[in-house]
Amino acid sequence: MRPELVERILEFGAVTGSRNEEVDAVVVGSGCGGAVVAKELAGAGWSVLVLERGGLYLAERGDFDQREDDMMAKLGAGRGLDTTVDGGTAVLAGNNVGGASVHYWADSHRLPRDRCELFAREHGVQHRSYDELVPWFERIERDLNIHEAPDELRNRNNWLFLEGAQRIGLEVERVRQARKNCVRSGYCMQGCAYDAKQSQLVTYVPEALARGARLFADCEVERVLVEGGRAVGAQARFLDRRSCEPSGHTLTVKAKRAVVVAAGGFSTAPLLMASGIADRSGQLGKNLQMNPGMRTLGIFDEDVVQWRNIPAAVGCLQHRLARYDEQGRYLEGGFLLYPDQLQPASLAACLPGYGEGHRALMELAPKIGAVTSWIDERFAGTVTLGDDGLPLWDFPIVGEDADKFRHAITLHARILLAAGAREVIVPDRTLRRVDGRWVVGARIKDDREIDAVVAQVDLSPGSIFYAAPHPAGAARMGGSPDTSVLNSDGEVWSTPGLYVADPSAFPTVVSVDPSESIMAWSYVTATRMLEKRG
Amino acid sequence: MQQRTPRSLAAFSRRGFLIGSASALAALGAGVALVMRGDPAAYRELVRLPDGTLPTPVRLSIKELAVLSALCDRLVPAGNGLPSAKELGIARRVDRELAFLRDKMSDDVRGALFLIEHGGVAHGSASRFCALDDPGKDARLAAMWGGGALERSCVAGMRILALFFTYVDDRTWPRIGYSGPLVGHRSTPAADSSVLALTRSAG
Numbered sequence: 001m002r003p004e005l006v007e008r009i010l011e012f013g014a015v016t017g018s019r020n021e022e023v024d025a026v027v028v029g030s031g032c033g034g035a036v037v038a039k040e041l042a043g044a045g046w047s048v049l050v051l052e053r054g055g056l057y058l059a060e061r062g063d064f065d066q067r068e069d070d071m072m073a074k075l076g077a078g079r080g081l082d083t084t085v086d087g088g089t090a091v092l093a094g095n096n097v098g099g100a101s102v103h104y105w106a107d108s109h110r111l112p113r114d115r116c117e118l119f120a121r122e123h124g125v126q127h128r129s130y131d132e133l134v135p136w137f138e139r140i141e142r143d144l145n146i147h148e149a150p151d152e153l154r155n156r157n158n159w160l161f162l163e164g165a166q167r168i169g170l171e172v173e174r175v176r177q178a179r180k181n182c183v184r185s186g187y188c189m190q191g192c193a194y195d196a197k198q199s200q201l202v203t204y205v206p207e208a209l210a211r212g213a214r215l216f217a218d219c220e221v222e223r224v225l226v227e228g229g230r231a232v233g234a235q236a237r238f239l240d241r242r243s244c245e246p247s248g249h250t251l252t253v254k255a256k257r258a259v260v261v262a263a264g265g266f267s268t269a270p271l272l273m274a275s276g277i278a279d280r281s282g283q284l285g286k287n288l289q290m291n292p293g294m295r296t297l298g299i300f301d302e303d304v305v306q307w308r309n310i311p312a313a314v315g316c317l318q319h320r321l322a323r324y325d326e327q328g329r330y331l332e333g334g335f336l337l338y339p340d341q342l343q344p345a346s347l348a349a350c351l352p353g354y355g356e357g358h359r360a361l362m363e364l365a366p367k368i369g370a371v372t373s374w375i376d377e378r379f380a381g382t383v384t385l386g387d388d389g390l391p392l393w394d395f396p397i398v399g400e401d402a403d404k405f406r407h408a409i410t411l412h413a414r415i416l417l418a419a420g421a422r423e424v425i426v427p428d429r430t431l432r433r434v435d436g437r438w439v440v441g442a443r444i445k446d447d448r449e450i451d452a453v454v455a456q457v458d459l460s461p462g463s464i465f466y467a468a469p470h471p472a473g474a475a476r477m478g479g480s481p482d483t484s485v486l487n488s489d490g491e492v493w494s495t496p497g498l499y500v501a502d503p504s505a506f507p508t509v510v511s512v513d514p515s516e517s518i519m520a521w522s523y524v525t526a527t528r529m530l531e532k533r534g
Numbered sequence: 535m536q537q538r539t540p541r542s543l544a545a546f547s548r549r550g551f552l553i554g555s556a557s558a559l560a561a562l563g564a565g566v567a568l569v570m571r572g573d574p575a576a577y578r579e580l581v582r583l584p585d586g587t588l589p590t591p592v593r594l595s596i597k598e599l600a601v602l603s604a605l606c607d608r609l610v611p612a613g614n615g616l617p618s619a620k621e622l623g624i625a626r627r628v629d630r631e632l633a634f635l636r637d638k639m640s641d642d643v644r645g646a647l648f649l650i651e652h653g654g655v656a657h658g659s660a661s662r663f664c665a666l667d668d669p670g671k672d673a674r675l676a677a678m679w680g681g682g683a684l685e686r687s688c689v690a691g692m693r694i695l696a697l698f699f700t701y702v703d704d705r706t707w708p709r710i711g712y713s714g715p716l717v718g719h720r721s722t723p724a725a726d727s728s729v730l731a732l733t734r735s736a737g
């Protein structure tokens with residue numbers, strides 16, 4: 001980031017006292033949602049202040065050291081260790097300038113037309129049809145250099161995925177990527193040390209700053225301020241990055257035109273709740289979906305080294321939509337198929353079991369390939385505030401959503417075996433003693449074993465370690481204040497001047513990786529805001 | 535939003551990564567006062583450092599640190615060139631990491647350690663986890679891992695912490711064929727729980 005733009009960011013070390021600010025708009029969160037709105041409002045001449053709970057990390061300062069522990073602590077909300085209340089699913093979100101895009105994979109998809117139609121038809125969402133979004137998609141694709149991944153971005157795991165999937169008759173496509181001059185290091189989830197991944201940190205955040213916005217890092221908004229039923233500002237506190245505790249200095253922001261909450265799909269609804277925002281629909285904190293995902297591993301006789309080059313240059317999208325029979329019973333699909341990528345310590349956490357059996361698998365780590373899916377779930381959970389005022393995310397994997405995992409695991413196993421894996425491992429809690437040795441996870445060596453093994457896989461929390469990267473729905477948009485939290489402008493029905501610009505607004509998850517959808521919706525929200533309040 | 539509440543023993547009164555409930559613990563005969571029984575000196579020996587001193591845990595008690603240490607040794611057993619969890623300082627690292635997390639995590643970890651140490655009655659053994667030999671510990675863990683939701687989530691939560699913090703340590707990388715980061719420098723977070731920070735804080 002250019003030094004003169006970095007100067008527009010206040011960091012914890014420079015905060016010497018409590019402050020008051022008065023601006024046109026305050027934006028909570030600097031991820032895909034917040035950065036777009038900040039940039040658009042600043043571009044229209046508004047004075048904009050972005051408040052970001054996490055720290056500022058920059059490639060040119062050497063902050064991205066590619067170590068999993070260091071980077072998870074810097075970039076992950078809850079230092080990467082938050083989970084749903086049953087402990088079964090890791091809750092993954094950003095906590096840094098640029099938000100989750102700094103540790104994302106950069107897979108870029110447009111919000112599918114069928115999902116836009118569903119949102120309009122069943123939820124009464126307006127101004128966000130596929131055709132209305134196209135100009136924004138095109139702009140995002142230009143700004144983030146989104147393009148199909150060329151062959152050289154495929155690592156061995158990608159090639160094995162491609163070969164295996166094609167051998168069993170699946171259609172594999174190139175996955176579009178937000179990258180420029182990628183050096184294929186493999187450390188996308190640790191934050192790009194080369195500024196090649198086109199995260200918000202290197203795209204829309206600097207653009208917002210260049211247009212005059214200011215940003216306070218290490219600054220956590222505690223509540224939105226409401227007066228006479230209108231949103232008028234935000235109350236925040238500065239954090240000390242060294243202790244992760246409040247520094248003792250506070251910030252009060254008066255916002256003359258708008259308060260925009262873009263704290264991410266896991267955090268926005270709890271912030272609105274903590275602020276006592278009225279919600280006649282009763283939907284605030286409900287409908288929380290998160291695309292829980294897992295991976296299936298394959299042991300190959302060759303080196304796969306899944307942790308180098310990019311995660312998913314190719315993928316299979318043909319099962320994106322679930323299919324049902326005439327009685328509405330689930331038949332198949334409801335997920336994407338991707339080659340997986342994990343650095344070794346995260347791989348260790350996602351391999352099954354523990355002890356000697358696990359250690360034996362880790363010794364084979366370079367030979368382990370993997371296929372992953374997250375599901376486009378039907379059921380939803382909730383987010384509430386715990387006794388300590390912090391969010392509790394409750395999300396069950398039940399009914400047809402469990403069946404989706406079984407179908408996905410079946411395909412993972414078939415792909416891996418067709419690609420030449422000598423053994424497939426489903427990372428559930430299976431733990432057996434065979435010939436005096438511990439064997440962990442459910443094992444498949446032959447296509448004929450797949451159905452029987454997959455039917456027995458224990459999908460319960462703690463057995464398989466799920467991770468949820470795509471929260472949505474907990475402050476959903478819709479056509480009526482009786483059934484939704486936000487109107488189609490992105491404004492909270494009950495509270496004029498209060499906007500939500502992140503996936504909390506989506507009525508459901510979007511069935512593809514959501515960053516481009518989030519940005520496109522945020523463009524619409526910013527435009528509506530400017531039309532109404534500009 | 536991030537108010538710190540006084541630490542309490544309420545971990546089991548609401549769900550955490552343990553899926554805990556007061557009734558589940560009561561069924562194990564442990565009551566709700568999560569005070570570890572057993573000889574304090576024996577626990578101290580489990581965590582004594584090579585130079586003979588005792589570590590000063592940040593969030594856990596010495597007893598809890600000792601159970602965590604014993605547990606990590608079985609979750610990630612040394613051997614085949616893999617250093618022991620004690621050598622790697624995994625228990626101390628987890629303890630220090632807890633200081634940077636919401637209090638609920640410390641409560642959950644404490645609850646899990648209590649159940650692992652004293653939960654043998656559910657499997658027909660009154661023996662504490664730390665008092666078992668290695669095969670006994672493995673059998674106890676296998677029983678809990680295959681047991682009910684409460685026990686499984688205790689082992690599952692601790693498993694992830696132990697494995698992650700083991701394999702981020704450079705000393706394990708030669709064993710797993712990982713050549714490490716491509717950039718040639720380290721940049722620890724401001725709130726650092728790494729071995730480097732442990733060494734620094736030890737003086």
Ligand SMILES: Cc1cc2nc3c(=O)[nH]c(=O)nc-3n(C[C@H](O)[C@H](O)[C@H](O)COP(=O)(O)OP(=O)(O)OC[C@H]3O[C@@H](n4cnc5c(N)ncnc54)[C@H](O)[C@@H]3O)c2cc1C
Pocket residue numbers: 028029030031032033034051052053054092093094095096097098099100101103104105106107108109189219220221222262263264265267271468469470471502503513514515516518535
């Ligand atoms: C491992 C991983 C891989 C992914 N890969 C892809 C991918 O390949 N393609 C894709 O499209 N998507 C991907 N995603 C998802 C994508 O990164 C996110 O959906 C997107 O970045 C979310 O943007 P956001 O603005 O909604 O939220 P965030 O990026 O989470 O931004 C919200 C920001 O608000 C801040 N905040 C929260 N609360 C407060 C508060 N009270 N006060 C001040 N600030 C606050 C947070 O610190 C955060 O920085 C991935 C996600 C993960 C976790």
